[in-house]
Amino acid sequence: MFGRRKRAAPDTFGSEVLGYLEPLFATAMRLTRNRADAEDLVQDTVVRALRFRDRFEPGTNLRAWLYTILHNTWRNRVRDTAREATDVDSERIEELAARADGPAEVETPERLLLRATMDADLKDALDDLPEAFRQAVWLRDVEEFSYAEIAKMLDVPIGTVMSRISRGRRQLFEKLSQSKDGAQVPVSR
Numbered sequence: 001m002f003g004r005r006k007r008a009a010p011d012t013f014g015s016e017v018l019g020y021l022e023p024l025f026a027t028a029m030r031l032t033r034n035r036a037d038a039e040d041l042v043q044d045t046v047v048r049a050l051r052f053r054d055r056f057e058p059g060t061n062l063r064a065w066l067y068t069i070l071h072n073t074w075r076n077r078v079r080d081t082a083r084e085a086t087d088v089d090s091e092r093i094e095e096l097a098a099r100a101d102g103p104a105e106v107e108t109p110e111r112l113l114l115r116a117t118m119d120a121d122l123k124d125a126l127d128d129l130p131e132a133f134r135q136a137v138w139l140r141d142v143e144e145f146s147y148a149e150i151a152k153m154l155d156v157p158i159g160t161v162m163s164r165i166s167r168g169r170r171q172l173f174e175k176l177s178q179s180k181d182g183a184q185v186p187v188s189r
Contacts, residue, residue: 013056017049020066023143027067030138031074039079045070064149067139072151125175133168140165 012042025046028038048069049056056065139150140161146167151158 008091013053014050016062017066020063021046023063024066024070027070027138027143028074031071031135041070041074044073048073057112061149064145064153067145067149068153069145075155121176122172125172128175129171131170133164133171136164137168137172138159141169 021042024042025038028041028045029035032038032041045066049066055082126137129137135154136150138152139145140147145153147158147161150165151161154161
């Protein structure tokens, strides 16, 4: 047996992490609204998960742990980007503002999927929500995380999560309750 090497055991943790790539990508697309940025965000999430695998407690919710890493990474990127100086092309902005139809929206895989699976009015109403509400409603109603898991992912108190979800759902309901002519349907509270 001198010349033989032992085969390495398959990396089950890594395999489990890779099993969550698609849902992580879908959420990254909701956050970034850009395919390349979403791919980078998921890549960073997976790299961090593998690098810090010793911090994961076996037997706990791996999916929630990965989403927490994803959201923390996203928050750090947004914070870092806000610190960077921004160059503004005023002429281009004025040119786009002068156009009657405005800038064209980019067709992303997320938009195509949503269009195929979600009513257009619901998609528009969800996209119109402020980011904090949209994020909380998405994680609860689409990704089906518990309030506690969402609170941990977003690093906010559970009461804040519940409030955001409630207010976000209310805004969705009100938006969807409007008739096509713009009249508000009475809402009982």
